[in-house]
Amino acid sequence: MLQLEKYTALIEQELERIDFPSRPSNLYDPLRYFLKIGGKRMRPILTLLGAEAFGINKDQAIHSALAIEVFHNFSLIHDDIMDDAPLRRGQETVHEKWNSSIAILSGDVLLVKAYQLIAKNDPKSLPIILDLFNKTAVEVCEGQQMDMDFESRDNVSIDEYIEMIRLKTSVLLGCALETGAIVAEASHKEAKLIYEFGEQIGIAFQIQDDILDLYADPEKFGKQVGGDVISNKKTLLLLKAFEIANEIQKAKLNTLLAEKELELKVKGVRALFDEMGIREICKEIMNDHYYKAKIAINQISISEESKMPLLELAAYLMEREV
């Protein structure tokens, strides 16, 4: 049985050890603060698991794992400014606690920090790890831009949506795993297969996120259920609903989107989605990507035992309730 706590603890401990200078304090205090807010640390754990799957000790991939987590936090700090988000995991965002200028600049320096961690890799594997990291970083930015563009567009297709979440979320999961594999000197073919595993898991994970936003148990969820509905966010659920709705359902949905009474809005949308079977359809799309992930990992020529932790983590992510 995969003991996630062991990995999480290692990541937390190593994140704490990142030595930011004391000054300028307005540049580095926000980073010390933000990195402590926490999170699932899923991405760096994937890097460690990717390395272990190909037979090396996880410690050898720790710098890369931290680089991925630090990059993820950079993107969160900047996304929070763009989304004007007051809270992140229940804590004040950097631009709220300090200001936007400080959030921009400390985000910038955190991105550079990620590259400093990448640079700690063996010179032999550095060029290939750096190329993958660069490509992924560009794609994450493209995904975020697509996400912002979708806000003002009325004709977002399901394919475009999947492509957006692939770029914004999934490629970093693929990159995390592949980086671990490269550190472990996996072959190019195997590195790409583990990337694909991560990428498909990432898409499934994000769809699960969309579903949980509306269908999570409020007692366990930790944030407002229905937040996406309230903000009329174009999730897979909403896009699918518009795609398959008949005229009456479409009219009903449009009325609900304009509803000002929020509890009524969330309940109404959920009832309509239930009537249309939206949750099941999205679960099916999710499972389709989960299945693709399993096909990819099955093709990797490592022992079944080596694959177990990755499959267990994937199963855990698919079954999560928060």
Next chain:
Amino acid sequence: MLQLEKYTALIEQELERIDFPSRPSNLYDPLRYFLKIGGKRMRPILTLLGAEAFGINKDQAIHSALAIEVFHNFSLIHDDIMDDAPLRRGQETVHEKWNSSIAILSGDVLLVKAYQLIAKNDPKSLPIILDLFNKTAVEVCEGQQMDMDFESRDNVSIDEYIEMIRLKTSVLLGCALETGAIVAEASHKEAKLIYEFGEQIGIAFQIQDDILDLYADPEKFGKQVGGDVISNKKTLLLLKAFEIANEIQKAKLNTLLAEKELELKVKGVRALFDEMGIREICKEIMNDHYYKAKIAINQISISEESKMPLLELAAYLMEREV
């Protein structure tokens, strides 16, 4: 005689060849726009000159030169947001022409682009170039944070000010030159000497900027003379004036800083500075750094002929009127 046009033309041509994807257009259009606004292209030229000084063809350092220029433009796009600047070289800034979110994100992807250009270096020199680039990028962020911090501080010392401009401006000039030298396989000692040359020229250059802001010929300057005075910016001139002013001069200066009639304010400050000899004192500090730059370059064991273009560029920068 150094023909700067030849270098500028090469940089412009190669910048044009950077192939940004067409979509998402809100991510890449701002970059195509901003890179065309121009500028002196001083930094990438330094990289080319650094490479040539150590005996290789400038084309071999072109990717690094572009990386430095692309990084510089990333920092300008983000600085313009933080400074709420409407114009850059007479053209609308990215956050003005699009919006802040787009300026943040396109700046981010431009920083990654700089790393993609760095990654094109020979694997043999990549780790050392990447380390230098990372260190410099961190320092530039620190300098920008110090600059922002100074706005709300009343006790900025001359030493702190010089340290701020060293970080914000000069280290990138040192990095530009040293990167060219590393591509040319200069020794560590020589690489550090050419870095120091660039660093000291950079400090002198920035002091020259402060002086020109108030003392440039309005016909040639291209932007408002006295802009720093109008915004009460803590330049070397102002800090020096406060440092050496007697009580009467200090009172006069404080009155002038609060003056609402802007033409009167600029004229008054200039008259007071003239009375105190501020321009000459700052010119002396500038020349001191220029002198240190020349000492550094004199210690490099390359032919005097190879040093000429660097010395000519330095002289040109020191004597410029815009």
